[in-house]
Amino acid sequence: MRRATPVEIINGNSFRLRTDAIIVLDGVEAPDINTPEGQKARDKLAELVLKKKVEYETTEWTPMGQTRARVTRDGLDINEEMRKFIESLG
Numbered sequence: 001m002r003r004a005t006p007v008e009i010i011n012g013n014s015f016r017l018r019t020d021a022i023i024v025l026d027g028v029e030a031p032d033i034n035t036p037e038g039q040k041a042r043d044k045l046a047e048l049v050l051k052k053k054v055e056y057e058t059t060e061w062t063p064m065g066q067t068r069a070r071v072t073r074d075g076l077d078i079n080e081e082m083r084k085f086i087e088s089l090g
Contacts, residue, residue, distance in 0.1 A: 001055040001072075009050055012041025013082060014066070022066040026059045028082045037089045044085045048078055 006023070008016040012030025016022050025045075031037035049071070056069040071078040 001057050003053055003055050005051060005053055006049045007051065009042055009046040012038055012045055012086065015045065015049060023056055023071065024062060024066050024068045025079045025082055026068045026070055028079055028086065030082075030086060031089065037086075040089060041082070041086055045078075045082060048076075048081060049073060054078065 004017045004019065004021075004023075006015040007018050010016060010022065011033040013025045013028040014022055014030075030041045033039065033042060052073055054071050054073045056067070056071045058067050058069050060068045062068055
């Protein structure tokens with residue numbers, strides 16, 4: 001597990017680290033950022049991780065060089081939290 005601090009939320013399932021690396025939550029499909037649901041998902045992810053220390057474990061690299069990962073913060077499974085939140089959007 002690596003530790004890092006997200007400094008920018010890109011959408012409901014990805015964020016940028018201080019190192020400029022982009023982390024994509026493994027197994028989380030976020031709604032399009034240009035929809036109300038996509039904005040809500042982005043806001044929820046920001047609430048959970050923005051400027052907070054997180055731990056992540058890489059599961060694979062995307063073709064665009066992003067890191068697909070399992071992410072936790074203080075023992076909270078961020079991937080699972082976001083999956084549940086996105087499902088609740090309808």
